[in-house]
Amino acid sequence: MSSDLLVRFRAKVSRSNEDANVDNVMISGTPIPTEPLAEFTPLGFLPGATSSDPRGMSADGRYIVGNSGDQAYRWSRDQGMIDLGTFKADDVSTTDPWSSEATA
Numbered sequence: 001m002s003s004d005l006l007v008r009f010r011a012k013v014s015r016s017n018e019d020a021n022v023d024n025v026m027i028s029g030t031p032i033p034t035e036p037l038a039e040f041t042p043l044g045f046l047p048g049a050t051s052s053d054p055r056g057m058s059a060d061g062r063y064i065v066g067n068s069g070d071q072a073y074r075w076s077r078d079q080g081m082i083d084l085g086t087f088k089a090d091d092v093s094t095t096d097p098w099s100s101e102a103t104a
Helices: none
Strands: 003-012 019-029 052-057 063-068 071-076 080-083
Touching: none
Parallel strands: none
Antiparallel strands: 003 019, 052 063, 063 071, 071 080
């Protein structure tokens, strides 16, 4: 969809000191969309944490991985933030960016 606008310009005639009017100049353009182009969704924190650090996102945007406090998480709109746990007796886990399919 385009919108047209008719305007009148006042300009100097080249090689002259006289002004001239230019009438019925058509300017065409495309309206700027009014709907949001992006959405911000707060991810939250794991229990006991006060921050979260997203580190990667799946290609379709459904999954985000990152760290919250000293634990790794996976987040989805349906399930929220899930603690990914730790290996062996460690009490700390971290994430590195994952593949676009959200697999390790």
